[in-house]
Amino acid sequence: MISVTEAKQIIRANIRALPSSLVNLADAGNSVLAENIYAAVDIPAFDQSNVDGYAIRFSEKDITLDIDGEITAGSEIIKSLSKKKAIRIFTGAPAPEGADTIVMQENTAAANNTLTINDPALSKGMNLRPRGTDIRKDELALEEGTLLTPAAIGYLAAVGSAKVNIYRPPALTLIITGNELAQPGLPLRTGQVYDSGSFALKSALQLHGIRSPEILHCQDDPHELTLALRHALSESDMVILTGGVSVGEYDFVSQAAENCGVTKLFHRVKQRPGKPLYFGMKDDKPIFGLPGNPSSILTCMYVYVSLALNMYLHKKESLYQPAILKNAYRKTAGLTHFMKGMYNAGYVEILTGQESYRMSSFAKSNCLVILPETETEFKPGYQTQVHLL
Structure with a gap:
C-alpha cells in the first residue's frame, strides 16, 4: 500500500500528452490552445x-x-x-x-x-x-497554453479565427461492474441498488470536456470483464472501471487487467475513502480501477482521475486551498482522509455522514477536507487544505 503522494507521483510520471486536435471555435470552450493565434484583421477593422x-x-x-x-x-x-x-x-x-x-x-x-x-x-x-487599437493584423492574439474561457472564445472570433488547435481530452471508456446495480427509473429488486456512481462520474467527466464516453456495464464475471476491458483498450485512450477492485471473491478487475496485459503500477492507497484504488498502464493508456461505493468513486475521480485528465488537457491541477477547521475531528493514524466539507471565506466545516456509501453529504459539500495520514486529532483552528469541487 502506498501513500497519496506516491500515487500522484506515479500517475504524473506515466501520462503522456495526446496529439492536438483541430476543432471548430464554437466547440473549443474550456479547452487549452495548442498553438499561437495571430489576428487575421485589425480590431477594430476601421475607425x-x-x-x-x-x-x-x-x-x-x-x-x-x-x-x-x-x-x-x-x-x-x-x-x-x-x-x-x-x-x-x-x-x-x-x-x-x-x-x-x-x-x-x-x-x-x-x-x-x-x-x-x-x-x-x-x-x-x-x-x-481608432482602427487597430485592440490588436493589429498579424499580431499575437493568444498564446499556446491559454485556457479558452468564454471571453477568449469571443476574442478569437473577433480576430477572425474559425477553427483552433486544442489539447484534446482522451477518448474514454467507463466500465461499470456489479451484479447489484439497477438503472434509475426501474423498480428495485431485493438486493439491488441504483447505479449512482456512474452518473456522478459521467457528470464529473463533462467538466473536463468528456461529454460522450463509451459506457459498458458488466456482471461480476472475470471472462465478461476481460472482454470488455480488451475492447475498451482497443477503442480508447483511457479506461475507468468502477467496482471489483477490492479483495472479495467477486472482485475481478485486477485479474482482468492482467489478462489484458496491463502493467499494474499500484493497487491500494493509504487513504479513506477509496483505499482499493487501482492504477495500471497498457502501452501509453492509463487504466483506473475505482472502488464501487459512490463516495469512493467520486473522491478518486476528483483526486486522481482529474489529475490525469488535467495533464492531458495541459490544465493546472485541481484547486487546493488553505482553510481553517471549524469543528473537531479524530481519526486513526495511517490513512489520509478526504472528508466531505463546506468551505466558506477561509474556514471549513467537516460534514456529518462521511461513510463511503453516503452521497447525501457529498451532494451538499463544496470541497474535500484533507486530513494528513500521520495525524490523529484535529481541533478547531487547525490549518488544513481543502480540494475545492
Whole structure:
C-alpha cells in the first residue's frame, strides 16, 4: 500500500500528452490552445463610433453645423465629412473620413437639419475607436497554453479565427461492474441498488470536456470483464472501471487487467475513502480501477482521475486551498482522509455522514477536507487544505 503522494507521483510520471486536435471555435470552450493565434484583421477593422451621436471635426465644436446624412452600423460606404458639417452616426458604425471626434447625441441639439453642441467636457478623439487599437493584423492574439474561457472564445472570433488547435481530452471508456446495480427509473429488486456512481462520474467527466464516453456495464464475471476491458483498450485512450477492485471473491478487475496485459503500477492507497484504488498502464493508456461505493468513486475521480485528465488537457491541477477547521475531528493514524466539507471565506466545516456509501453529504459539500495520514486529532483552528469541487 502506498501513500497519496506516491500515487500522484506515479500517475504524473506515466501520462503522456495526446496529439492536438483541430476543432471548430464554437466547440473549443474550456479547452487549452495548442498553438499561437495571430489576428487575421485589425480590431477594430476601421475607425468606429463608440456611441450614438454625431461625427464632427473637434475644431468646429463651437459653431452651428449642418447635418449631412447618417451612417449606421454595418454600412459598407465610408463617407467623407465636409467642413462645417456633422454626420449622424450610430454605435459601431464606421466613422467618416475627416472626422476626429464623436459627440454623444445627449449633448447636442438638432433642429432644421442643423446641429448645436453643448458638451464642455468634449475632447478631441472622444468616443472614437481608432482602427487597430485592440490588436493589429498579424499580431499575437493568444498564446499556446491559454485556457479558452468564454471571453477568449469571443476574442478569437473577433480576430477572425474559425477553427483552433486544442489539447484534446482522451477518448474514454467507463466500465461499470456489479451484479447489484439497477438503472434509475426501474423498480428495485431485493438486493439491488441504483447505479449512482456512474452518473456522478459521467457528470464529473463533462467538466473536463468528456461529454460522450463509451459506457459498458458488466456482471461480476472475470471472462465478461476481460472482454470488455480488451475492447475498451482497443477503442480508447483511457479506461475507468468502477467496482471489483477490492479483495472479495467477486472482485475481478485486477485479474482482468492482467489478462489484458496491463502493467499494474499500484493497487491500494493509504487513504479513506477509496483505499482499493487501482492504477495500471497498457502501452501509453492509463487504466483506473475505482472502488464501487459512490463516495469512493467520486473522491478518486476528483483526486486522481482529474489529475490525469488535467495533464492531458495541459490544465493546472485541481484547486487546493488553505482553510481553517471549524469543528473537531479524530481519526486513526495511517490513512489520509478526504472528508466531505463546506468551505466558506477561509474556514471549513467537516460534514456529518462521511461513510463511503453516503452521497447525501457529498451532494451538499463544496470541497474535500484533507486530513494528513500521520495525524490523529484535529481541533478547531487547525490549518488544513481543502480540494475545492
